[in-house]
Amino acid sequence: MGLVRFLHTSDWHVGRTFHSADLLAEQAFVLGHLADLVTAESVDAVLVSGDVYDRAVPSAEAVQVANRAMARIRAAGAQLVLTSGNHDSAPRLGAFGDFAAAGGLHLRTSADRIADPVLIEDGHGPVAIYGIPYLEPEPARHALGVPDAKGHNGVLAEAMRRVRADLATRAPGTRSVVLAHAFVTGGRATESERTIAVGGVEQVGGDVFDGVDYVALGHLHGPQTLAEHLRYAGSPLAYSFSEALQRKSVWLVDFDAGGLAEVRRHELPVPRRLAKLTGSIGWLLGAEEHAELADCYLSVTLTDSVRPVDAMRRLRERFPHAVHLEWQPENGKATAALRYAEAVRGRPDSEIARSFLDDCRGAPPNAREEKLLRSALENAGRGEE
Template sequence: MRLLHTSDWHIGRTFHGHPTLDALDGVLEALTTLVRENDVDAVIVAGDVFDSATPSADAYRLLTRALTRLRETGAVVIATSGNHDSAARLGFQSEFASLASIHVLTRDETLDIPVTLRDGDGPVHVYGIPYLEPALIRHKHPEETLRTHAQALDFAMRRIRADLAERGGRSVVVSHCFAQGVSDAASDVERDITSGGLDLVPTTVFEGVDYAALGHIHGRAQLAEGIRYSGAPLHYSFSEAGKPRGAWLVDLDGSGLRDVTWLDLPVPRRLSVVRGTLDDLLTDDAYSEFEDDWVSAVLTDTVRPLDGMRKLQRRYPHCAAMVHEPAETHDHGTTSYAQRVQGRSDTDIVDGFLEYVRNGEGASEAEAEIVRDIIDEARAAEVSA
């Protein structure tokens, strides 16, 4: 049996305000090519199919195209809901979709009822665990303590192991969670599942199955031979720059997990973080290789340049973010503001303020003249009042 493990499509997500639907459509078409070329029996999508609980019509159309292309290869599709999805919307008409071998598993009541695939070695039971929000399921099981995501996953896996003990055969679990050992792989896109304390799921929860296909982390990660994250098929944050995009090709033989291989997906546009003064970033030939990338610019100028983003986009049309991090910062000491301005004139105070916010650079001669004129006008108004 050959499976392709993917996750976190996040259909409809924007990248710093830029739409990603066309780029994702192309990547998912490349995913279909991998399925066809590698004779994949089933494609797994481990949660966060959509980026929003209320997807747009264009997002639904993209999903329809992607699922249609995958089914045309002959592969079965098995998807679960993640914390970004609306389980009800994603699972709408899932009974009809299952007739076409597209299984969308979003109901916690049926998480211990698997999709059963068969090959020459017998059955492979694929259990889909939708994202389990403890607050939304604990009232259904008052006999259980379900205050954390870890407790909810432990409860789900106990049900699955009990069912598997009766069925026999090989098994795969699909889950969307934040498992122990993945904090270094996380990006700033993963949200709503905390990484500290209560919502961290121990990997021991997944004992007893041949493979656990996990979602939620946008970078690939291997927690054990049979417990992995595939990551997202598209970059959604500059914190993901340099992380490969792809999917895990999972081979099962008669005794269980045999082999897992990484397959790369294309990156439509590279992500790059460049650092330097605005003048260097605009003129230095060393930055030429980044001109067609998605760019996050870190400006090291002492004073934040005016209209920096517009100037950057002249050279880097896809500059999407700009951060000001001065290479040198002015040490203002520990004295209070009242202490620093005591005995100083009004013009000196304004100059000191400019020096403070500009990391050591005070008013220019022209600015100082404007400040003096304004202060004189204010004093004259006070006298005549």
């Protein structure tokens, strides 16, 4: 009688940039791969657990990329169930949701539809898919009618109470899936998630989701398994250099007559790799072993004792996709921390200016620069007697 197969993905962040580099082409490529996977694996429904867009008001180009990706997924034969994340505007994402559902796009972006599942039928009966949008605790506790609920755990507990209450009204043996956008205890964060902390607490216990067959989590950008039925798909692309070693993936989730049968990981293609380099600018520009990094997004740490002039432009002549640059001289000078008030107290302007140059680039001014400094200070009426 077959299986029901879901594709669990999340955190598309369409429209996001990577250190100011436009990622729309890479996002379109990876999201297009999801449509190919739907065809190859006979997927019944694609689940997107929040953060479809990177900002509340996405650009027209970002909306076009997302729309084309969703149209390709529908054309490949799968329905879509989307929830809103902390980056999305829930009202914008959910607009025309009732009309979209007729075409197989099911949007769950408001608290009042948490207990309104999308039903996928097979020969064993229905699978009820419940979408819990990102719940900002303060407005959510009032929208859910639980004004005494505390933080993320409190509002998610009420959301899951509603899910379980609806599930109890369904036919015996009804299988269930929940989409949720939250930081669940035990998950590992990266540098690219926006914090959802409220009063210093952003995590919720995994036991809040007890009572359903599979929980498709979103928010954390690394793929990870907290329990067999409790997983993060992660983002389809790396959005920080802290994710350079991650293998981005999605979960293929199979349901049989008894519920969750199998979960398989499918690694996604990488349109452009991330890499890090450390060394002096001369060595980085000349060493043959770096040739294969010319097509990578690159984070560079320069170790020259004096800050190189025009370093990023020079690096991009060899590494066109260098996007991040730090200077950490081997002598450790750049790491010296000074309190401004202490650094300038009792010192003449000329000495402060010299120290500023020394701190910024790792070398004091030369004779020509000393002359320019004196002239500038005299023109500003700050010349020394």
